[in-house]
Amino acid sequence: MQLNVVGPTSSSSISSQDLITELQWLGLRLDDPSAGAAGRKGGAGPSDHKAVTVQGRTVMVPIHTHAAHQSPYVARKPGEDGLSTLERDGVVVGSIGFPRQPRFYGLQTFDGIPYWKIAVLHSSDVLATTVLQNCIRYQNQATTCQFCAIGQSLKAGKTVARKTPQQLAEVARAAVLLDGVKHMVMTTGTPNLTDRGARVLCESAFEIKGAVDLPIQGQCEPPDDNAWFRRMREAGIDTLGMHLEAVEPAVRARIMPGKASVSLDQYFDAFEVAVDVFGRGQVSTYILAGLGDTPEAIIRMCERLIAVGVYPFVVPFVPISGTALEAHPAPRADFMRPLLRELGGMLHRAGMTSADIKAGCGKCGACSSLSAYEQEHAGCATAPSTQSVTPVAAAMTKAAGSVSTC
Numbered sequence: 001m002q003l004n005v006v007g008p009t010s011s012s013s014i015s016s017q018d019l020i021t022e023l024q025w026l027g028l029r030l031d032d033p034s035a036g037a038a039g040r041k042g043g044a045g046p047s048d049h050k051a052v053t054v055q056g057r058t059v060m061v062p063i064h065t066h067a068a069h070q071s072p073y074v075a076r077k078p079g080e081d082g083l084s085t086l087e088r089d090g091v092v093v094g095s096i097g098f099p100r101q102p103r104f105y106g107l108q109t110f111d112g113i114p115y116w117k118i119a120v121l122h123s124s125d126v127l128a129t130t131v132l133q134n135c136i137r138y139q140n141q142a143t144t145c146q147f148c149a150i151g152q153s154l155k156a157g158k159t160v161a162r163k164t165p166q167q168l169a170e171v172a173r174a175a176v177l178l179d180g181v182k183h184m185v186m187t188t189g190t191p192n193l194t195d196r197g198a199r200v201l202c203e204s205a206f207e208i209k210g211a212v213d214l215p216i217q218g219q220c221e222p223p224d225d226n227a228w229f230r231r232m233r234e235a236g237i238d239t240l241g242m243h244l245e246a247v248e249p250a251v252r253a254r255i256m257p258g259k260a261s262v263s264l265d266q267y268f269d270a271f272e273v274a275v276d277v278f279g280r281g282q283v284s285t286y287i288l289a290g291l292g293d294t295p296e297a298i299i300r301m302c303e304r305l306i307a308v309g310v311y312p313f314v315v316p317f318v319p320i321s322g323t324a325l326e327a328h329p330a331p332r333a334d335f336m337r338p339l340l341r342e343l344g345g346m347l348h349r350a351g352m353t354s355a356d357i358k359a360g361c362g363k364c365g366a367c368s369s370l371s372a373y374e375q376e377h378a379g380c381a382t383a384p385s386t387q388s389v390t391p392v393a394a395a396m397t398k399a400a401g402s403v404s405t406c
């Protein structure tokens with residue numbers, strides 16, 4: 001899909017995936033900040049962004065970051081059809097839409113807590129929650145992940161510290177019935193150095209699955225005992241995310257000094273057992289590009305992850321206000337494009353794409369344009385084996401110049 005655009009690319013048109021990559025880099029100014037579902041500020045995981053629909057694909061685009069306030073992209077006030085004209089430097093690029101505010105936001109739990117404090121809508125059809133809004137690593141400057149804002153939304157009174165299994169089940173059921181939510185992401189702050197959150201994920205998933213048939217992704221650090229993987233699966237968790245965030249040891253130590261104490265070897269031991277339990281492609285990891293890892297290091301790590309059956313969800317870093325990295329720049333589109341284009345091809349050739357994931361961030365895909373780049377390769381042959389992964393050098397050479405290729 002080509003859109004007319006005048007911008008940093010030399011051509012007069014840009015593919016929708018390249019436009020998404022650029023919007024996620026530069027962010028977006030809004031003539032009408034109330035358009036669509038409310039954006040998110042603070043909280044665990046990616047934030048300071050808003051769901052925007054570009055050519056039928058809903059993605060998260062920064063709107064509250066420093067860069068976004070100066071973005072050349074502006075969304076004009078939506079018309080009666082809900083569509084908004086998108087301009088870049090005053091030139092019309094196309095039109096975009098905004099998922100509507102979900103109906104479940106208007107309800108409250110039996111014990112009087114607004115549903116939106118228990119779980120929120122991500123993208124257009126994902127229910128997301130942070131079960132424990134505290135983390136043992138967050139309280140201390142020496143251990144906190146530099147990009148994390150898990151305490152901000154709690155401090156602002158926008159969420160509650162602990163969502164009970166009953167509250168989560170109640171909200172999940174309403175979100176499915178009223179808003180057609182298709183899957184759920186359950187993350188958690190790390191409460192201890194033993195199960196590392198697996199226990200609360202089990203308790204929550206068990207209750208939710210008793211209330212509604214909704215595919216669930218659990219997200220936690222690798223637990224100390226591999227038995228937790230089967231327990232999570234049996235409690236109703238369909239897919240698992242264990243997030244590396246950064247890949248090179250020096251970058252991990254600088255960006256996430258506490259979490260980096262869980263070594264890459266421990267992650268890979270956990271990945272192998274988890275893939276046995278959840279299945280190939282149903283275990284994923286989040287990698288934040290733009291924090292210091294080179295594209296080559298990220299591709300090399302992705303090759304290793306794909307080889308063991310883990311889906312590497314590579315996402316452009318978004319600098320969240322109030323965090324230690326609020327002034328750190330987001331990665332440029334010309335950093336992300338070749339990286340995601342190459343990774344999209346690797347995943348397609350490995351037969352392990354976003355479309356096959358049952359639940360979670362990799363399935364949602366809204367925080368990255370990766371799944372759009374996977375689709376560039378639709379129609380190309382797949383070879384669902386570890387043999388299909390390309391060597392790094394060839395990969396990056398090919399990525400440097402390139403458009404879609406099988």
Ligand code: SF4
Pocket residue numbers: 045046060122123126128185360361362364365366367368
């Ligand atoms: S990719 Fe994950 S964090 Fe991003 S919007 Fe989707 S569910 Fe939320």
